[in-house]
Amino acid sequence: MPVIEVKHITKDYGHGRGIFDVSFEIEKGEVFGFLGPNGAGKTTTIRHLMGFIQPDEGESYINGKDTWKSAALIKHDIGYLPGELAFPDNMTGDQFIKFMAEERQISDRSRTDELKELFELDTSEEIKEMSLGSKRKLAVVTAFMHNPNVLILDEPTSGLDPVMQERFIQFILNEKEKGKTILLSSHIFSEVEATCDRIAIIKDGVVVSIIEADHLKRNTNKAFKVEFSSFDDYEKFLKNTAFTISIKRPNQNQVKMNLTDEKMQQLFTELSEVKVNFISEIKITLEDYFMDFYDRKKSVSDGEEHLQYGLH
Template identity: 40%
Template sequence: MRDIIIKTSGLTKDYGKKRGVFDIDLEVHKGEVFGFVGTNGSGKTTTIRSMMGFIRPNSGVCAVNGLDSWTQSADIMKNVSYVPGEIAFPALKTGTEFLKTQAKYLGVTDFGYMNHVIELLQLDPTANLKRMSKGMKQKTAIVAALMGEKEVLVLDEPTTGLDPLMREAFLQLIREEKQKGHTVFMSSHIFEEIEAVCDRVAMIRDGHIIDTASLYDLRHPSVKNFVVKFEREPEKQRFLETAAFRAESKDAASCAIVCKIEQLDALFHLLKDYQIVDLQENHRSLQQQFMSAYKEELTQNGNNG
């Protein structure tokens, strides 16, 4: 097994009235981009603040690089870059002043990568720090976190305030971090961006982990779903009556087919004998996976979470 960089076991922070996080078990491996997805108020930030050592849990443990998050947080920060969910800058005039201060703190002397991130995010660091828009502040915080090129990144809703173009630029940066072998833990409520860059994802609802999924398995399922439209209804009926596949009628000329990977050749060989107007594969998205887990959890535990 690859080295475990971030680990929580039974992590619980109870704020009362069922608010907080409860029995959180997570493992993030070296070089992995790990997504943490859930709706607002589900417990993502509480979990991350516990990881960073900003919050003391009621029970359970959390460790980063084998160091206890609460008792050794100062040592953890030497190898971790962090983008908080709520950005608060010191009393400095411009973004440039802030980034220079951050560079000095991190011991950064080569500004090549910092300038690369600034250019990619189209940030004007000379802007007044207090008058920056939410998006500008977010970009500045991302530059400040990435410039140190640390081996672990912990990012709490890092694309908040970014427009779709800048969101894609940020995802490019995450891909670059992965290429370097760095470990990324990233929370979000935007399923598409988690699906685009993450290796695995944990889904949290009301402070409880309800599912952990491999994005590879989601992208390469062992069972595929197709919708086939035949030229005429009798063709569809003949297929339904003779095909050795899970299939059901959708409308007059279409049917849905469920097919295992090892059956694909047989399916396409069979379909050659029919007049096909259209064939589409239905991919299961991360959002569909989350909603399925969400409904299953509701069924098991009722509406109380």
């Protein structure tokens, strides 16, 4: 049985806002990435899993328990890191950790101390005086202090500096090795690529793709950049090519295109009709795959014509 199940969840707020027929499963020991820009529906889905809101349709389960009907019971089994942080007023970090430890009936504080040291967190100051990065570290410590087997992380590295972001990624990989089941919601491609076994892409409240990370790494699609010897060669190639050009740089006599290994011979045949300065391969990334699902708009800027992805 999957540890986390989301079955046809719909929450319609009107005017195209909400999530619609969202379904996915997460197996034990899997890190599952939930990838999309702000407003795509990631947090709304997570709020259903946490039992904060009731769906219009569908249901979700964690360890076989309905997340709405058994919300209070499930929370003891989960480490939850919210995207938007909210702490009690007039508490120090130490007082908040003590409060959370009592709530979870934690008597052994050794793991908490290890987490504080790992993330270099000073818990002596008042929370309201803490920087955003320190508040995020405090949220991380309290999410993991009871050593939960299921982790639900919403934009977990938001507010952390690059050093701490990298440390958090390594921490997640260590938790994965221990068999933890992790849902990681993010819009940071490098974070998702570094940690996740499978990745769901959500757009306008709909899951448009679920891909295995290994399949993406073995993808035979490739991107190539070509620079022509002259503007005449550049124009001649564009006029006669059978390929779709993703980026055009007329002021530099350059183009970029995506193609598979099978199309390589055709590309070189076309290029033999013109003069080129160079051709270079560019690795297809998760970001490239993700962008294929988002609206593209033609734009011209500084002599560069390209496809601009609408993410905002």
